[in-house]
Amino acid sequence: MKKEQVVHCQFSVWYPIFKKHTIKSLILPLPQNVIDYLLDDGTLVISGSDHNSQPIQTNNSESDAEEDVQWSDDETTAIATAPEFPEFASTVLEAINALGGCVFPKLNWSAPRDANWIALNSSLECRSLGDVFLLFKSSDFITHDLTQAFLQCSDQDSPDPVISYELVLRKWAELIPGGEFRCFVKENKLIAVSQRDHTQYYQHILKQEQHISQAIQDFFSQHVQYRFLDEDFVFDVYRDSQGRVWLIDLNPFGEVTDSLLFSWDELMSGEVVDHQQQDGPAFRYTTSEVTVQPSPCLSYRIPRDFVDLSAGEDAYKLIDFLKLTKSQQEESEEEEENPPQ
Numbered sequence: 001m002k003k004e005q006v007v008h009c010q011f012s013v014w015y016p017i018f019k020k021h022t023i024k025s026l027i028l029p030l031p032q033n034v035i036d037y038l039l040d041d042g043t044l045v046i047s048g049s050d051h052n053s054q055p056i057q058t059n060n061s062e063s064d065a066e067e068d069v070q071w072s073d074d075e076t077t078a079i080a081t082a083p084e085f086p087e088f089a090s091t092v093l094e095a096i097n098a099l100g101g102c103v104f105p106k107l108n109w110s111a112p113r114d115a116n117w118i119a120l121n122s123s124l125e126c127r128s129l130g131d132v133f134l135l136f137k138s139s140d141f142i143t144h145d146l147t148q149a150f151l152q153c154s155d156q157d158s159p160d161p162v163i164s165y166e167l168v169l170r171k172w173a174e175l176i177p178g179g180e181f182r183c184f185v186k187e188n189k190l191i192a193v194s195q196r197d198h199t200q201y202y203q204h205i206l207k208q209e210q211h212i213s214q215a216i217q218d219f220f221s222q223h224v225q226y227r228f229l230d231e232d233f234v235f236d237v238y239r240d241s242q243g244r245v246w247l248i249d250l251n252p253f254g255e256v257t258d259s260l261l262f263s264w265d266e267l268m269s270g271e272v273v274d275h276q277q278q279d280g281p282a283f284r285y286t287t288s289e290v291t292v293q294p295s296p297c298l299s300y301r302i303p304r305d306f307v308d309l310s311a312g313e314d315a316y317k318l319i320d321f322l323k324l325t326k327s328q329q330e331e332s333e334e335e336e337e338n339p340p341q
């Protein structure tokens with residue numbers, strides 16, 4: 001996979017080409033001070049992350065970011081207030097409203113799929129810039145876009161292309177995971193299709209295998225084939241309850257993209273042998289409940305108690321936590337007085 005292929009898979013590159021066949025979205029340039037804030041590990045405080053999307057007041061000052069950290073006399077209690085980006089926040093809110101009030105956020109390539117656990121409703125649904133920040137700041141996938149976009153490219157000797165970072169807001173759509181498929185295209189030929197949510201068994205896929213495969217092949221030949229900037233790429237689709245196929249995303253043909261039920265060795269060699277239709281792509285799906293696995297993003301989570309504590313969601317947990325810290329403190333004080341022999 002070359003750096004150029006990664007560049008071509010940026011949202012703002014493919015969206016104009018396939019606009020008619022995908023979910024309505026808006027692309028906003030990400031200001032440098034917002035990028036800095038997203039990359040800053042120290043500032044975890046999020047402003048405006050409440051779920052009522054009241055318009056954030058804009059002030060007319062020139063500076064976008066007003067970072068204000070107040071230190072009390074007692075050095076142990078620092079009160080950090082989140083930086084505010086009033087102009088950007090109102091642009092984002094306007095975009096969210098134009099998309100119906102509820103959006104799915106992404107950067108140039110990635111969504112913060114690894115961070116959904118941190119949101120109150122465990123979903124990537126966003127109604128304000130605060131919601132977006134909470135997810136983005138908790139996501140390794142977002143950090144990858146910002147810092148390591150070309151890490152796995154084969155042409156490491158060539159300079160990294162200059163990237164203009166963008167916040168992508170997509171109209172929120174209730175997608176049923178069993179309707180999502182990942183399609184692998186090599187030399188402009190659709191060679192393989194995999195169930196996207198491969199950790200689950202979906203009976204309807206088994207029953208409608210031929211139908212689904214045919215619908216995806218038709219969608220590919222009518223709307224996708226020869227229209228993209230590369231001849232090798234991976235596209236994701238959604239087949240809705242009426243059988244209509246929608247484009248969800250474009251990804252580079254290479255190891256950065258999860259090959260799901262295939263292996264990259266098979267896909268790269270082009271020899272995806274399967275028992276499926278002649279001439280059609282290999283079509284793989286999870287066939288029995290025995291093989292159901294945990295969700296792939298589970299490893300990114302931290303224990304629920306930590307989340308509740310950090311969000312101040314559960315007062316009782318907080319009280320227990322304070323009691324525990326206090327008793328540990330007392331224990332260690334006692335130890336100091338009577339050191340163990």
Ligand SMILES: Nc1ncnc2c1ncn2[C@@H]1O[C@H](COP(=O)(O)OP(=O)(O)OP(=O)(O)O)[C@@H](O)[C@H]1O
Nearest residue numbers: 023104109110111170171172173174175180249251
């Ligand atoms: N507009 C939307 N509304 C609601 N959910 C969405 C929307 N777009 C995508 N999703 C869900 O989020 C998942 C991830 O979206 P997307 O493929 O854009 O992210 P990604 O970071 O590119 O993922 P990957 O790393 O697998 O390529 C999709 O599989 C789909 O379930």
Ligand SMILES: [Mg+2]
Nearest residue numbers: 109249250251
């Ligand atoms: Mg993708």
